Amino acid sequence: GARLIFILGDQLSPSISSLKDASPGRDVILLCEVADETRYVRHHKKKIAFLFSAMRHFAEEMRQAGFQVDYIRLDDPANTGSFTGELERAAARHAVERVCVTEPGEWRVAEMMKGWAARLGIPVEIREDTRFLCSRAAFSAWAEGRKQMRMEYFYRDMRRKSGLLMRGDAPEGGRWNYDADNRKPAVPDLFAEGHAGFSPDATTGRVLELVAARFADHFGSLEDFRFAVTRADAEMALDHFIEHHLALFGDYQDAMLSADPFLHHSLLSAYINVGLLDPLVVCRRVERAYLEGKAPLNCVEGFIRQIIGWREYVRGVYWLKMPDYAQANFFENDRPLPDxxxxxxxxxxxxxxxxxxxxxxxxxxxxxxxxxxxxxxxxxxxxxxxxxxxxxxxxxxxxxxxxxxxxxxxxxxxxxxxxxxxxxxxxxxxxxxxxxxxxxxxxxxxxxxxxxxxxxxxxxxxxxxxxxxxxxxxxxxxxxxxxxxxxxxxxxxxxxxxxxxxxxxxxxxxxxxxx
Ligand code: FAD
Ligand code: DLZ
Ligand code: SF4
CATH class of the missing domain: 1.10.579.10 (DNA Cyclobutane Dipyrimidine Photolyase, subunit A, domain 3)
Structure with missing residues (x-):
């Protein structure tokens, strides 16, 4: 029967598990801009604009692929302001038999989802997020019985699992980690290549107006919005990084310069986190640059470690330790954040x-x-x-x-x-x-x-x-x-x-x- 496929704002990948066996003629895709998600903390204006614009472009991409997409805007007068409220309204509108969704990134939303089947009176299928190399269950199994966990050992497993920078069972170059070669201070370089930036299109322009009007009291500037908001532009940003910055990424990873907020960092985290870029695809592209002799091993290994090592590791720790983790206060600190x-x-x-x-x-x-x-x-x-x-x-x-x-x-x-x-x-x-x-x-x-x-x-x-x-x-x-x-x-x-x-x-x- 027909399904309602609910896509959250950080699930903007055509290959997301909730869409895996979706059928354009039968299923309906739902995306919604909701006040609750913009306000549970008061996100930076540019962050809200980035998300809304990327969501709107993703909806268009899915329409082009033949899907019926139901997109609820923040200023829709009927908008209830919450995921649960919008899912309920959409389920009523579309006479669907079931709901399908990929597990969320946040504990808060996972708790919310637990109530959905009872509330709607139809089955709600919650699928694993397969954009990660290590599932939540696999991480728990790895962590089992360890008092302290160390990223380095986890990372080696992820290298073996993905085959990235491996020669059979051995790490490329004979060492797992080339950090000792990194961490140099930088000097200003007037001729350094800048980072890829993208001028706002009409959709982004409308979102910027909405955010300026609705979120004036949030932190941050909306000026000079240059983020990629489509998969194609995010891929261009990746190409640009590989071409111009990867070969120096490791050397200056820890450097800070007043004149250059970005140095040789990739600026890809937001694109990866919302699904515009797939983390493993990014790593394989970076690995290829090494194999083609375009970037040295210390840079490529360091970059890949951040993604299949740290990024996967912190996600595992998050799900292992929530909800208590948010309350941790080892030093019993009590000073409010300075203004x-x-x-x-x-x-x-x-x-x-x-x-x-x-x-x-x-x-x-x-x-x-x-x-x-x-x-x-x-x-x-x-x-x-x-x-x-x-x-x-x-x-x-x-x-x-x-x-x-x-x-x-x-x-x-x-x-x-x-x-x-x-x-x-x-x-x-x-x-x-x-x-x-x-x-x-x-x-x-x-x-x-x-x-x-x-x-x-x-x-x-x-x-x-x-x-x-x-x-x-x-x-x-x-x-x-x-x-x-x-x-x-x-x-x-x-x-x-x-x-x-x-x-x-x-x-x-x-x-x-x-x-
Ligand atoms: P690059 O330096 O180019 O690194 C490449 C990629 O590696 C990043 O795009 C990212 O996907 C991944 N990566 C690197 N370090 C980490 C890490 N420690 N954990 C997870 N992934 C990593 N990262 C976020 O994505 N969201 C956050 O909210 C976030 N908060 C942070 C808060 C603190 C206090 C610290 C110390 C780090 C935080 N990081 C966070 C990790 C890291 O700082 C950012 O991923 C990185 O700065 C993003 O910029 P980039 O894409 O240019 O990264
Ligand atoms: C961060 C965010 C914001 C600001 N707004 C929305 C939104 O309006 N609609 C939406 O689907 N997602 C939004 N998000 C991202 C969600 O907060 C994110 O999907 C959950 O926190 C789960 O990670
Ligand atoms: Fe340097 Fe001033 Fe910061 Fe001290 S406070 S570390 S002197 S910039």
Missing amino acids: FYWTAETDLNCLKTVISETRDNAYAHHIQRLMITGNFAMLAGVRPADIHRWYLEVYVDAFEWVELPNVIGMSQFADGGFLGSKPYAAGGNYIGRMSDYCETCRYDVKKKTGEGACPFNALYWDFLDRNAQRLRGNPRLGPVYSTWDRMGGAQKEDTRASAARFLAGIDALPRTYGQ
């Missing part, structure tokens, strides 16, 4: 730069997220739930299954070391080495305490001191605690006082946004 995360009004130049770029582009690259905004929040003792919500709101690629483990586990160490082995904490030294932010900052990155000293320096030691009971036992932190122990009493007191003064200053700032 400058919303306004970019701070004289710490590194934070100001990354937050301004985030506001303008709905994007920051990995090391900016991890070592600037993430590191600062952890050192300052910000509530993990606050900083989690911020990341979920501000990045175009943010969906909870990938955002939450990266924030709670990798960046805040709020899970106490389940996902990663040590906190990514760093003082100004690291930021000074990997970026040019300090060169134009009003603080002195070399100065440890007192007037004009880089606040990251005292915060770093104060964080370790404050959490000594929780962290001292960590073997990877042994050398750092030895350094702290060797400092004289006066120097320790100076450090604590500097950090306290700085934190009192943040606490005194007014809070105007995002409460």
